Amino acid sequence: MATATHLAELQQQIRQRYHDLSKRLQQVAHYVLDNPNSIAFDTVAVIATHANVPPSTLIRFANAFDFSGFNEMKQLFRKNLVEETSSYTERAKLLKNNQSDASLETPSDILQQFTLANTVALQELTSSVSPEQLDAAVDLLEHADTIYVVAMRRAFSIASYLSYALRHLERRVVLVDGFGCMASEQLALVGEKDVVIGASFSPYSPETIELCDHATQSKAKKIVFTDSQVSPLAANSDVCFVIKEAAVESFRSQTATLCLAQSLAVSLAFRLSRQ
Secondary structure (H helix, E strand, C coil), rough: CCCCCHHHHHHHHHHHHHHHCHHHHHHHHHHHHCCCCHHHHCCCCHHHHHHHHCHHEEEEEEECCCCCCHHHHHHHHHHHHHHCCCCHHHHHHHHHHHHHHCCCHHHHHHHHHHHHHHHHHHHHHHHCCCCHEEEEEEEHHHHCCCCEEECHHHHHHHHHHHHHHHHCCCCEEEECCHHHCCHHHHHCCCCCCEEEEEEEECCCHHHHHHHHHHHCCCCCEEEEEECCCCCCCCCCCCCCCCCCCCCCEEEEEEEEHHHHHHHHHHHHHHHHCCC
């Protein structure tokens, strides 16, 4: 295996080899994929602390992908940020500084912090989602016989919006809400001409994982909204949107995910209007 020379190449190698790595190295892989800004700018000691591994494990991880050391691997992350996401980097630094000094004593404080955090999340969304992914998702929605929307617990609001919007576009939509413990029955007729939209974020909903696995076995196409490239929903998906949502004091937003969901629905509306 050749040493990666671009960040996208390294990320692809990590995803491909993830299940062959030791548990410790998988732990590092998860952190490396989900926290590119930290890898670019934090010290090895800080990264090791956040990833909950010894610094030596980071070195072993870099060696496993043919780098001479972890700092050499870090250069790919720094180069990518400088070339493609410099404006987001500056916003992320500003947000970090503001959060460290901010007190959340009033509703106005909380609104300000969520607004700042969501601004950064939306900026990252535009740079992390490719035109090819968007086009592929809209293609699947356009040609699906039936669209099943599966999202439980915190992600249910995403499913609710998508089912509402897609029905207004005269798509045949089934909202798999599990009412009366009937989720499996609601998805029982899914087939290879259908599309399943699944959404789940850490800690992942076991129900959503199980239902999406059933969709894979039924050869349905899958569009996934999740928060990690090694999320259990990402495996075997046709289009996987990895979304880094804003968070304030461990309270996570859904702004970026809803923005993406609405963008897909409106894109489909424009496409159908041209037919």
